[in-house]
Amino acid sequence: MKLRALENPSAEELESIISEGLSSEAIITIFARCRVYYDGRAKSELGEGDRVILIKPDGSxxxxxxxxxxxxxxxxxxSSVFFERExxxxxxxxxxxxxxLEVELLKVYLATYFQAEDSEELTLIGSEAEMRDYIFDHPEVIEEGFKPLFREKPIKHGIVDIFGRDRDGNIVILELKRRRADLHAVSQLKRYVEDMREEYENVRxxxxxxxxxxxxxxxxxxEGLEFRKVKPPKGERKKGKQKTLDSF
Structure with a gap:
């Protein structure tokens, strides 16, 4: 059965849904009133409330x-998942x-499993990786004489998108954003420049x-920093995983 759903299931019916879903590598979704307890690197408790519980075939x-x-x-x-019916x-x-992570189920409103078939990967168009490649191929979009040297160079407080030098030999730090840049992006760039000024005299x-x-x-x-308007290229499509909000 590709899809099964039970409204207000009994404990036995819920056990059946979970067991079938796990054994068939389905996505299990439970709408329930519950309490949550976590024990690991720290401890936490979440009091009673209505929530959605999602169990994926990879253990998520x-x-x-x-x-x-x-x-x-x-x-x-x-992670391994099991259900204690009693x-x-x-x-x-x-x-x-x-x-x-333990979830005490006080009331189950709906339990389902869905055997999803999906082998496709997300297609990214105009990603920051493509911006890096484009700048390495066309450094003049930054300025004449700019020479990119390293991609994603680790430094003291993060990873510089592109590390290079200008025509006068000054160190140049590029922070790339594929969308409209905000205050956080400027603060990030400022921190990287301050790190590099501990090693180099002239840093842009x-x-x-x-x-x-x-x-x-x-x-x-x-802060004496600079801006270059560059849009993400719309060339070949690259496949990959969608990044989290914190990635941008």
Whole structure:
């Protein structure tokens, strides 16, 4: 059965849904009133409330509240999931490091499993990786004489998107944003430039993006940093995984 759903299931019916879903490598979704307990690198408790519980075939275990994009509790791929019928409790265990997430089910409104067939990967167009490649192939979009030397160079407080030199031999740090750059992007660039000034005398910081917020423009000018307007290229499509919000 590709899809199965039960409204207000009994403990036995819920056990059946979970067992069938796990054995068939399906996506299991449970709408329930529950309490959540986490024990691992720290400890936490989440009081009674209505939530959505999502169990994926790779072991991912997610608990969502009614607001916000991110789950309030979660376990990563590779975790093991089992159901204790007598206690009406779902348990997810991660072995290394040892972490346990327990969900006490007070009321189950709906339980489903869905055998999803999906082998496709997300197609990225105009990613920051493509921007890096484009600048290495066309360094003149930054300025004449600019020479890019390294991609994603690790430094003291992060990773520089592009590390290079200008025609006068000054160090140039490029921070790339594929979308409109904001104050956070400027602060990030400032931190990288300050790190590099501990090693080099003359360091320039350039923020590269399609556009800037007004606040970002003012802060750039205040900090003596620069801006180059460059849009992500729309060339060949590259496949990969969608990054999290923190990646941009």
């Amino acid at each position: 275990f997610l608990i969502h509240q009614r607001n916000k994009r991110e789950p309030v509790n979660w376990q990563p791929p590779g 206690k009406l409790r779902l348990v997810s265990v991660r072995r290394k490091p040892r972490e346990t 910081g350039i923020l590269v993006a399609p556009s800037l917020t007004s606040g970002a423009k003012k802060l750039l000018e205040k």
